[in-house]
Amino acid sequence: MLGRGRRPSGDADATTLDLGVPGGTLDGYPAEPYKEGKRTPYRGLLRHAAGGRRHLCGDVREALLAWSAESTEQLLGALRESGPERGCWTWWGASESPQTCGAVAQQQLQEVALHTYDAQITVGSPQPLPGEAALDGVDEFLSTCCAGAYRWPHEPAAVDYHAAEGRSWRLSLSADGARITRLPMPGTGEATDGADASARGTAGELVLALYGRIPVDSLKLDGDRRLFELLQAWDPDE
Structure with missing residues (x-):
């Protein structure tokens, strides 16, 4: 995945x-x-x-x-006229992302950011993804492409993604489905259980790794690294 x-x-x-x-x-x-x-x-x-x-x-x-x-x-x-809360068809119907015009706008922003990076790579001058768009991109990818009523065919696991900008997400995987949780900001005093594996980098690096533009092992990985291999091979639709 x-x-x-x-x-x-x-x-x-x-x-x-x-x-x-x-x-x-x-x-x-x-x-x-x-x-x-x-x-x-x-x-x-x-x-x-x-x-x-x-x-x-x-x-x-x-x-x-x-x-x-x-x-x-x-x-x-069309998006402005419809407003963010209006329902519409999307290709991610079974995921945690809502089927709304607002979610479509969010997803299209990520398409633009990612393929702008692709074009920059082509001409030999890649630039970091814009910070706010990258933070939004981690959330959008995990919610749209991973989390939902999808059976995880392996042992239950929790994988954390930590952005250097201060935001973190947990992807919880089990036979009952995959779900995404936004973790507390550092310094809030709220405790979280330990994850089975975690990946750290800038938000832009996390997005590029999630979309396969850079190797996952270019991030700082902790815990059971095999989980990242299983995630790469996992097709939630199967």
Whole structure:
């Protein structure tokens, strides 16, 4: 589970963009200019661009940027109009995260932060994730991708995640399900039982490890490290 996240099922090749690109070719498609309004399978476009064939990228880049900006504005407008408490479909129905517009906004923020980091890695200049977004990201990942009515197929366990910024979370795992608990802030005097394993790092490092961008063992690990291997192999939907 850790290092992968979950995504909705479906045929990604069916997703298309109305690019309106005046010319160029894509691998696996006829070597002819694209006409105005030509609809191109999104995955094919990304395969082409990712393959380093840049003769198309100038026009395509502008078309993708314009499409992304317009789509983002449409999403923001819909979220503002609906309000954070309004219910809506999500792909994480069985998790602890609510199926609301507010949760969708939270999840989309994490998508932007993470894939901005991916783009920075691509050009060789990765930057730390923004602090507040990273703190929110640990909570969002654990609540959305781990916690819920999912049977843990191993011995019951508790795994703690500690952010250097002062916040901590506990993931409790058992055959009855997985749940997330926000632990007391240091210095509050509230005691907590010991965990079977724990991971420490900045909030940004925790998010990157949870999504598999950096190795889990790049964090400071204590306790039974085998639990992190079991979490990486665990698919809650199975």
